[in-house]
Amino acid sequence: MEYGYRSLKQFKLLQNYSNLFELPAEVKVFKYSSCGQYVAYALSDSVVIAKSDGSTLSELAVKQCQDLEFSNKSTFLQTWTRSVRLENQDFSENVELWTMDGTKQFSTTVKQLENWTLNFTSDDRYAVKQQSNELLVYDTKNWSKGFTNKLKLDGLVTYTLSPGQNPHLATFIAEKKGAPASLRLYSLLGLSNSSRPVSQKTFFKADRVMMKWNDIGTTLLFQTQTDFDKTNKNYYGESNLYLLSTVGGGYDARITLDKPGPIHDFSWSPNSKEFIVIYGYMPAKATMFDQRGNPTFDFGTNPRNFAIFNPQARLILIAGFGNLAGQVDIWDRKTLKKVCQIDCSNTSHCEWSPDGRYILTATCSPRLRVDNGVRIWHFTGKLIDINPIEELYQVHWKPQDSTKFSDIKLDSESAPTPNQSVLQYQKPVDNKPKVTGAYKPPHARGTPSSSGASTPRGKQVPGAPSPKPPPQRKQKDQNASQQTASPIAAQNDQLTPVDKKVRNLTKKLKAIEELKEKQKKGEKLERTQLAKLESEEEINREIAQLKM
Numbered sequence: 001m002e003y004g005y006r007s008l009k010q011f012k013l014l015q016n017y018s019n020l021f022e023l024p025a026e027v028k029v030f031k032y033s034s035c036g037q038y039v040a041y042a043l044s045d046s047v048v049i050a051k052s053d054g055s056t057l058s059e060l061a062v063k064q065c066q067d068l069e070f071s072n073k074s075t076f077l078q079t080w081t082r083s084v085r086l087e088n089q090d091f092s093e094n095v096e097l098w099t100m101d102g103t104k105q106f107s108t109t110v111k112q113l114e115n116w117t118l119n120f121t122s123d124d125r126y127a128v129k130q131q132s133n134e135l136l137v138y139d140t141k142n143w144s145k146g147f148t149n150k151l152k153l154d155g156l157v158t159y160t161l162s163p164g165q166n167p168h169l170a171t172f173i174a175e176k177k178g179a180p181a182s183l184r185l186y187s188l189l190g191l192s193n194s195s196r197p198v199s200q201k202t203f204f205k206a207d208r209v210m211m212k213w214n215d216i217g218t219t220l221l222f223q224t225q226t227d228f229d230k231t232n233k234n235y236y237g238e239s240n241l242y243l244l245s246t247v248g249g250g251y252d253a254r255i256t257l258d259k260p261g262p263i264h265d266f267s268w269s270p271n272s273k274e275f276i277v278i279y280g281y282m283p284a285k286a287t288m289f290d291q292r293g294n295p296t297f298d299f300g301t302n303p304r305n306f307a308i309f310n311p312q313a314r315l316i317l318i319a320g321f322g323n324l325a326g327q328v329d330i331w332d333r334k335t336l337k338k339v340c341q342i343d344c345s346n347t348s349h350c351e352w353s354p355d356g357r358y359i360l361t362a363t364c365s366p367r368l369r370v371d372n373g374v375r376i377w378h379f380t381g382k383l384i385d386i387n388p389i390e391e392l393y394q395v396h397w398k399p400q401d402s403t404k405f406s407d408i409k410l411d412s413e414s415a416p417t418p419n420q421s422v423l424q425y426q427k428p429v430d431n432k433p434k435v436t437g438a439y440k441p442p443h444a445r446g447t448p449s450s451s452g453a454s455t456p457r458g459k460q461v462p463g464a465p466s467p468k469p470p471p472q473r474k475q476k477d478q479n480a481s482q483q484t485a486s487p488i489a490a491q492n493d494q495l496t497p498v499d500k501k502v503r504n505l506t507k508k509l510k511a512i513e514e515l516k517e518k519q520k521k522g523e524k525l526e527r528t529q530l531a532k533l534e535s536e537e538e539i540n541r542e543i544a545q546l547k548m
Contacts, residue, residue: 001353002052002398003360004039005374006030008391011041013054013398017385017419021054029067029394033074036354036399038100040068040077047079049100052398058102069117072163073124075140076105083111097143106143119161122217126188128161128169135159135169137191149191153184158209161188164217168198168246172209172222181206183222185246199250205238214272219245219291221255221275223263239263241277243293253293259285264305269313269333270402276307276316282537286318297336303327310356311402315339315379317359321347323537325544328359330379332410339410340381346371354400356408358384362395378415379408385419498546505543512536 002020004013011027013020023041030041038057040049042065049057060079067080076097083094093107095116108129110116118127120140127138129147133156136147155173162168167188175181181204184197206224213220222244226237239262241255257263259280266277274296278286286299286307303320304327310317319328326345331338342359344350348367351360359377373388374395515529525533 001358001376003374003395004030004032004398005362005389005395006041006393007372007389008365008393013039013052017387017421021050023054028065031068031070032396032399033070034072034399035074036401038070038074040070042066042068042079047077049077049098049102057100058098060098060102062096066113067116071120071124071127072122073120075099075124076120078117080110080113080116083109106138115158121161121167121188122163122165126167128159128188130156130159132156135171135191137188150193151186151191151195152193160211160213160220162213162217162220162246163215164213166246167217170211170213170220170222170244172206172211175204175206180204181224183209183211183220183242183244185220185244185250187246198246199244199252201242201244201252203240203242205240207237212266212268214268214275214291215270216272218247218272219243221266221268223266237262241266241279251292255289255293256295257285257287259301265307267307267309269309270311271313276309276318278304278307278318282324299329299331302329304329306350308350308352309333310352310379311354312356312405312408314408315352315356317350317352319344319347319350321350323541325541328361330381334410339379342377342381344375344377349395351397353397354402355405356402357413360395360397362392364395365391365393380413380415382415383418383422384416386421386425388425502543502546505539505546508532508539509536509543512539 002015006027011023028042045063047060047062047065062079065079069078081094083091091109093109095108095110097106118129120127129136135151137149139148157172157174159171169186171184173182180202182202184200205226207227209222211222223241225239243253245251257279261281264278268275273291276288278284283301283303285301288297303324306319306321308317316331328342328344330340344361346363347361348364349362362374372392376385
């Protein structure tokens with residue numbers, strides 16, 4: 001069991017919970033190669049290519065590297081630094097390609113950090129770069145020759161290159177002058193400006209797309225998204241999901257989703273024959289589809305927004321992260337029965353281990369700046385290891401060939417004994433705040449049923465003058481007053497900090513409901529009011545956590 005992480009003060013590679021390599025220096029970014037044999041990391045004045053145990057292979061004279069990426073077969077390492085304007089007003093070549101021995105092969109200019117990498121075919125034989133509305137194809141055995149083929153498409157926004165033995169380009173062309181947007185698939189081999197797409201789909205309502213190929217590169221799932229919904233039915237804009245194939249005559253389909261609302265996530269199985277979609281207003285629905293877009297299984301509705309198969313396609317993880325409470329469901333793909341449910345609150349990163357038996361969840365900065373660290377879980381739901389890490393920025397399993405591991409036997413496999421860290425850092429259940437008696441909503445606490453409406457104790461009404469101090473009374477009158485007021489005062493004093501927090505959050509939810517009613521009546525809300533509506537899920541999550 002091996003993984004690496006980067007934090008504010010250190011970079012570590014761990015094997016079976018013990019340090020394999022440690023660098024007590026600031027590392028800007030690190031990446032494993034897909035084969036797991038190499039790891040590269042960027043320091044302020046250089047980039048180091050190392051073996052997976054941390055021993056150095058080569059050191060590159062690249063200063064202030066912001067990102068790096070290995071090619072699919074680990075033939076090349078790409079580095080990105082910030083481009084600067086030269087004296088001739090051109091921009092510097094800030095993307096460089098290196099072999100593992102530190103020899104530079106190629107350089108080019110990509111000013112934006114987003115989508116900066118060249119994309120390589122699965123065998124590293126060809127590389128593709130987008131330059132404005134053109135796609136340039138390079139022969140990686142002869143970089144000095146420059147690009148060998150190109151495809152020019154007016155209105156080209158973005159593209160992706162498929163994996164597999166028969167690589168294809170998926171290109172997204174935006175709407176223009178009333179013409180619909182389109183997604184077109186082209187064969188990479190023999191590409192030219194006269195090439196015809198092997199498959200295409202046209203559609204309106206698409207400001208941007210998210211594209212995901214299956215592992216063998218025969219079928220593409222892509223989600224279209226608008227920034228705004230002109231019908232005002234969806235605050236998050238309108239989204240649709242389509243399927244487009246390179247085989248079978250270019251089969252295409254729009255995926256029918258039977259619950260209104262946004263698409264939260266979609267994920268291919270490693271077997272390339274099925275996928276899961278999580279969609280709809282919360283609680284969202286999770287459904288599995290076959291490779292032609294037909295629904296095959298309904299996982300039900302829950303507050304979930306994340307789905308991923310384990311590398312062997314035997315187990316499925318469906319979770320609610322981000323603004324949701326962090327509950328994780330593990331399903332057995334063979335029986336389609338739930339294996340367990342785990343509470344992984346505050347998770348900002350989640351991965352299956354290469355052997356498909358363990359789950360890594362992490363709380364990372366800057367998404368969350370408290371309780372940063374890594375947790376390792378067995379697929380049965382048992383917590384195996386806790387590793388608190390101050391200001392954790394990055395963490396990844398070391399990649400390994402998933403086919404070399406034995407099949408999972410759900411009926412007989414048990415979780416290993418937890419690491420000592422679980423006992424050391426796990427908070428005892430007794431430390432959780434306890435609320436005695438039946439749960440009462442905050443507005444009903446501390447007020448007898450016959451007392452009617454009243455303002456909370458000690459709360460100043462906005463705009464009202466400050467209350468005058470009460471007049472001095474005789475001791476007898478004071479004692480009588482205290483006896484009369486004591487039941488209400490005592491109840492109010494018994495509110496725990498948790499009760500008070502729930503009370504305040506419930507008031508915010510009530511205000512949000514009032515805004516929703518205004519919106520339904522057609523009233524136009526201000527930007528600050530819309531921001532309050534967006535906070536509803538976060539507030540519900542906090543209340544759920546406080547009541548646990």
